[in-house]
Amino acid sequence: MSALIDVRGLDKAFGGVHAIEGLSFSVEAGQIYSVIGPNGAGKTTLFNLITGLYTPTAGEIQLEGKSVVGLAPNQLAELGMCRTFQQMQICMNMTALENVMLGRHLQLKSNLLTTLLRLPSLLKDEEDCRDHAVELMKFVGCGDYLETQASAMSYGALKRLEIARALAANPKVVLLDEPAAGLNAVESAELEELIKKIAAQGTTVVLVEHDMKMVMGISDHILVINYGRKLAEGTPEEIRNNPDVIAAYLGG
Amino acid sequence: MLNSLIKNRLSGLLLLTVIVFILPAFFSNPFHYDMATQIAIFATTVVGLNLLVGFAGQISLGHAGFFGLGAYFSAVMTGTYGWSPVPTLLVGAALVGLLAYVVGRPILKLKGYYLSMATLAMGFIIAITINNEGWLTGGPDGMPVPSLSLFGWELSTFSVYSFLGMEISGSLAWYWLMGVLLILGVWLAQNLIDSPIGRALRSVHGSEVAASVVGVDTAKFKNLVFVISAVYASLMGSFYAHFQGFITPDSAGFMESIIFVTMVVLGGMGSTLGVILGAVILTLLPQLLADFHDYEMMMFGLILMLTMIFMPKGLLPTLSRWLGEKMHKQAEDKA
Numbered sequence: 312m313s314a315l316i317d318v319r320g321l322d323k324a325f326g327g328v329h330a331i332e333g334l335s336f337s338v339e340a341g342q343i344y345s346v347i348g349p350n351g352a353g354k355t356t357l358f359n360l361i362t363g364l365y366t367p368t369a370g371e372i373q374l375e376g377k378s379v380v381g382l383a384p385n386q387l388a389e390l391g392m393c394r395t396f397q398q399m400q401i402c403m404n405m406t407a408l409e410n411v412m413l414g415r416h417l418q419l420k421s422n423l424l425t426t427l428l429r430l431p432s433l434l435k436d437e438e439d440c441r442d443h444a445v446e447l448m449k450f451v452g453c454g455d456y457l458e459t460q461a462s463a464m465s466y467g468a469l470k471r472l473e474i475a476r477a478l479a480a481n482p483k484v485v486l487l488d489e490p491a492a493g494l495n496a497v498e499s500a501e502l503e504e505l506i507k508k509i510a511a512q513g514t515t516v517v518l519v520e521h522d523m524k525m526v527m528g529i530s531d532h533i534l535v536i537n538y539g540r541k542l543a544e545g546t547p548e549e550i551r552n553n554p555d556v557i558a559a560y561l562g563g
Numbered sequence: 564m565l566n567s568l569i570k571n572r573l574s575g576l577l578l579l580t581v582i583v584f585i586l587p588a589f590f591s592n593p594f595h596y597d598m599a600t601q602i603a604i605f606a607t608t609v610v611g612l613n614l615l616v617g618f619a620g621q622i623s624l625g626h627a628g629f630f631g632l633g634a635y636f637s638a639v640m641t642g643t644y645g646w647s648p649v650p651t652l653l654v655g656a657a658l659v660g661l662l663a664y665v666v667g668r669p670i671l672k673l674k675g676y677y678l679s680m681a682t683l684a685m686g687f688i689i690a691i692t693i694n695n696e697g698w699l700t701g702g703p704d705g706m707p708v709p710s711l712s713l714f715g716w717e718l719s720t721f722s723v724y725s726f727l728g729m730e731i732s733g734s735l736a737w738y739w740l741m742g743v744l745l746i747l748g749v750w751l752a753q754n755l756i757d758s759p760i761g762r763a764l765r766s767v768h769g770s771e772v773a774a775s776v777v778g779v780d781t782a783k784f785k786n787l788v789f790v791i792s793a794v795y796a797s798l799m800g801s802f803y804a805h806f807q808g809f810i811t812p813d814s815a816g817f818m819e820s821i822i823f824v825t826m827v828v829l830g831g832m833g834s835t836l837g838v839i840l841g842a843v844i845l846t847l848l849p850q851l852l853a854d855f856h857d858y859e860m861m862m863f864g865l866i867l868m869l870t871m872i873f874m875p876k877g878l879l880p881t882l883s884r885w886l887g888e889k890m891h892k893q894a895e896d897k898a
Contacts (some may be wrong), residue, residue: 344776355746362776388778400776404833405762410773412759417761417778423787426758427751433758440759476777 314373314483315340315515321370323360323539330356332539334370338517338532343510345530347517347550349559353539354519355397358488361517362394363387373484389417391483395473395490397519401464407453407472410428410461411444414479438440444479451475451505467498474505484515491522502530505544527551534558574755575836577750583742587735596734597720598850602804603741606842609750609826611795612837616824619831620768622679625686626823626888630792631815632659633800635700637706638810643699648711652801656717656794663793664786671785684787686820693812695752708804713740720806737806742803745839748795752835755791764788796823818860821890825867830878840879 314337323331330353333346337345344460359365361372362386372380374390382390393414402410419440425433439445448454451471456464464472468489487506491499503525510516510529526533528549535542535556543553550556583603587751590596608630613663615621638647693700700706710719718740722733755761766774774781791800804810813819822845830841845866849859874881 382654384772384775385778385780388776394776396772400770400773402766402773404769405765409762409765413762413774413779414777416759416763421759423760426760427754429754429758437759468727480777 314338315375316517317371317373317376318361319371320372321357321360321372322368323356323365324368329358330539331367331536334536334539336534336540336541336544337517340483340515341510341513342531343506343516343518343529345520345526345533346536347520347526347533348524348536348542353538354536355488356539357536358394358486358517358519368416377433378517388480388482391480392486393476393477393480393482393484394486395470395488397488397492399469399473400474401461401469403460405461407456407459407461407464407468408441408444408448410472411447411475411479412440414447414476415443416441417480446474447478448472449468450477450508452501467494470494470498471505474509478509478514482514484517485509486517486519488519489521490518491520491525499525572757576746576750576753578745579836579839583746587738593720593734594731596732596738598846600734600737600806600837601803602843602846603738603745605823605826605846606807606839607745608796608799609823609830609838609842610745610748610752611625611792611799612753612823613827613832613835613838614755614795615763615788615792616827617831617838618768619764619785620763621785621789622675622787622824623682623792624679624824625682625684625689626792626796627815627819628686628689628897629659629663630798630800630823631675631693631812632689632802633797633850634708634804634810635706635800637799637801639699641709641805643776644709648709648801648805649713652798652847655801656797659797660790663790667786667789668782671782671789681851683817683820686815686817690812690815690817693811693815700812703812705809707809708807710808711802711805718805719808737775741802741806748837749839760784760787766771771889821867822863825863825870827867827877829870829878831880834877834879837877837879840851841877844878852873 318337318399319335322329323333334357335345343442346357348354358366363382367380374392379387379527397526402413419436421433421436433518445457448457451474453475455472456468461469461472474487474490491502494502499522504516506516506529518526530547533547533550534544535550539557542559543550543556564763585597612623612626615623633652634864636658637652640651641648666685670678673681679867694703700768710717712718718725718733718736720733720737724731724733763774763779766779767781767784771781772855800814803814826841826845827838829844831841848862870877
């Protein structure tokens with residue numbers, strides 16, 4: 312079985328600082344793959360590289376065997392890669408439902424003429440899109456906020472809303488950047504269930520997370536990075552017992 | 564009630580249609596019709612500009628340039644070269660749209676102040692060109708424009724026509740033409756906003772990063788809305804030229820661009836009915852305060868500043884929210 316995401320010798324330098332250095336790993340389809348590491352280890356930089364927000368200084372990133380280096384985020388979305396952000400990116404000028412419907416942007420076939428004249432084919436498409444978005448909002452537990460303005464929603468609800476938007480395009484892989492950050496214990500537990508449900512539907516999940524309990528509980532595979540380099544890789548069990556990882560986290 | 568009227572797309576359009584049809588009952592002389600026609604022309608222009616500024620969140624301080632290009636294209640082609648007015652204004656709009664596409668591609672990569680400066684410069688270039696090419700445009704003195712011929716009629720504000728046995732003045736005919744075009748322009752703009760394309764445009768405003776990760780080609784959509792708003796401006800410029808019968812480079816100038824933006828900001832960015840209100844107020848104001856003509860630009864500047872400070876959402880959205888809160892409170896008091 313070939314890897315869904317294959318990263319080889321990835322390197323990203325900001326001036327003289329190597330945020331990511333010689334990193335190689337691969338994510339198999341259907342996994343929950345977690346990336347952990349101390350603060351400043353380069354986790355978010357890695358995400359930004361994979362999703363096209365940054366261009367690597369060197370190295371290769373492949374999605375389903377095809378190189379995706381240099382592609383813009385919207386082109387990667389077309390190839391089935393979606394993500395959420397540590398600093399949430401929500402359109403506060405729209406309702407919650409519209410944010411999720413926006414996630415289906417690529418599935419909607421509309422041209423300027425059908426739009427300006429509001430032809431029936433457009434309305435039919437919009438209705439389907441809306442139904443799908445409503446379903447997704449219920450799936451992530453935002454069913455009560457359908458017509459709420461995004462700017463009026465709580466932090467925890469917005470976090471789930473962003474996940475719903477990422478799922479709206481039926482992506483092959485979603486990358487979640489610290490989805491549990493800022494959530495309380497109950498919300499974290501709900502999120503854990505949600506991520507398991509997403510993976511159970513066959514969507515590959517790549518996760519950056521600080522909540523060790525969650526990471527150890529749901530991951531199939533864990534990559535530990537420190538100072539932009541790979542420190543360890545393996546199953547949760549292997550990572551837990553790895554002396555290098557313990558040293559990096561506890562110091563010494 | 565006013566609240567839901569403003570928010571709901573169809574009822575908003577209905578409200579506008581009713582106003583356009585009822586308004587003549589309050590008019591007593593041709594001057595009223597002429598003012599209303601002028602308002603409709605500016606209102607349609609800013610409905611188009613609002614798509615760019617209010618919904619997609621991109622600024623243009625050079626939109627009068629497109630308005631002026633449309634006006635001068637019609638003036639020159641119908642006046643000097645004898646083209647028929649309606650095809651001319653359509654060709655003009657297509658050419659201005661093409662120009663907006665070519666100019667928009669590089670400059671819409673800029674953000675904030677930089678985009679303001681680039682669009683400002685674009686407007687200046689257009690206005691200066693019109694000013695300097697006197698052999699074609701009459702230079703700073705302006706040029707006369709033939710009246711608009713529509714379905715075989717010469718539409719002039721000075722004539723009288725008979726239609727189904729009724730006597731119709733040229734001013735009234737112009738009023739109906741521009742009133743209907745305003746309604747049409749609003750309908751098209753609302754259709755655009757309330758669609759996947761409109762959602763993509765608004766997402767560019769809300770979060771460009773979010774838009775791009777869900778697959779929105781932000782550059783393409785910014786350019787699309789820039790072109791659409793330029794086409795609105797060009798068409799209205801053409802009508803304005805025919806309506807006035809005379810055109811000067813001022814109509815393409817910096818001041819005119821600022822007035823357009825002020826109409827949008829005062830009325831309410833992102834509120835289609837709001838920007839029409841902005842156009843009404845800012846077209847009528849100089850008439851009401853004709854004695855203070857020398858201070859006109861100062862007044863516009865002050866209005867823009869005060870709106871930004873006290874009603875950043877604009878007149879109509881602020882009003883609608885205030886009414887909503889008041890009604891909510893009344894309902895609570897009753898309960």
